Amino acid sequence: MTDSHFDSCSCGALRQAARHATRFYDSVLSPSGLGLNQYSILSKLDRFGPKTLQQLADILVMDRSTLGHLLRPLEARGLLTMKAAPKDRRARIISLTPAGNAIMRQAKPLWAKAETEFQRQFGAEPAAALRQLLKDVTRIELGAENLAA
Numbered sequence: 001m002t003d004s005h006f007d008s009c010s011c012g013a014l015r016q017a018a019r020h021a022t023r024f025y026d027s028v029l030s031p032s033g034l035g036l037n038q039y040s041i042l043s044k045l046d047r048f049g050p051k052t053l054q055q056l057a058d059i060l061v062m063d064r065s066t067l068g069h070l071l072r073p074l075e076a077r078g079l080l081t082m083k084a085a086p087k088d089r090r091a092r093i094i095s096l097t098p099a100g101n102a103i104m105r106q107a108k109p110l111w112a113k114a115e116t117e118f119q120r121q122f123g124a125e126p127a128a129a130l131r132q133l134l135k136d137v138t139r140i141e142l143g144a145e146n147l148a149a
Contacts (some may be wrong), residue, residue, distance in 0.1 A: 014137075021118070028114035032107035037070055039107055042079060042096065046104045050095040052085060061138050079103055 007013075025036040034042070044059050045051065051059065057067045071094065074080050079100035085091035096104070119127045 014134075024118070025111070025114045028117075029107055029110050032103060032110055034103065034107050038074060039111060041067070041070060041074065042100055042104055042107070043111075045080065045094060045096045046101070050093050053082075053092045053094060056094055074100075 022036050025039075029036060029039055032039075040060060041056070044056060048059065053064055053067065053071075057064045060067065071080065071082060075082055077099070078097055081095050081097055082092045083095070085093050122130070
């Protein structure tokens with residue numbers, strides 16, 4: 001693709017790279033029955049423990065409605081629970097179930113294989129630099145209201 005507008009669009013390049021990598025990770029994770037988005041959600045709960053919907057959305061850098069849409073199939077599969085918070089009944093606490101823990105034990109080695117292969121092909125140092133650069137992107141304040149007039 002040699003569209004000069006696309007070549008100068010940072011967002012387009014990020015999305016294209018993300019789709020390319022996601023397809024690879026999805027294929028490697030497929031024996032677990034999880035896609036990368038689902039794995040990412042479950043892995044954050046596995047790592048950080050139960051979280052409110054808003055806390056989990058913040059950790060994943062995702063809006064609440066998109067996260068809610070992704071959580072429903074995981075809840076239906078019995079991999080997580082969403083229960084009202086004891087102090088604020090409007091808030092939902094999301095937790096892994098024993099089945100969620102079991103699928104994570106199956107999926108983690110698959111994810112590790114995908115990560116190892118990505119680093120083998122891209123290079124360990126460039127992969128680490130890329131992760132840091134992408135983390136930096138998530139930390140900048142982007143918003144239409146910040147545009148200079």
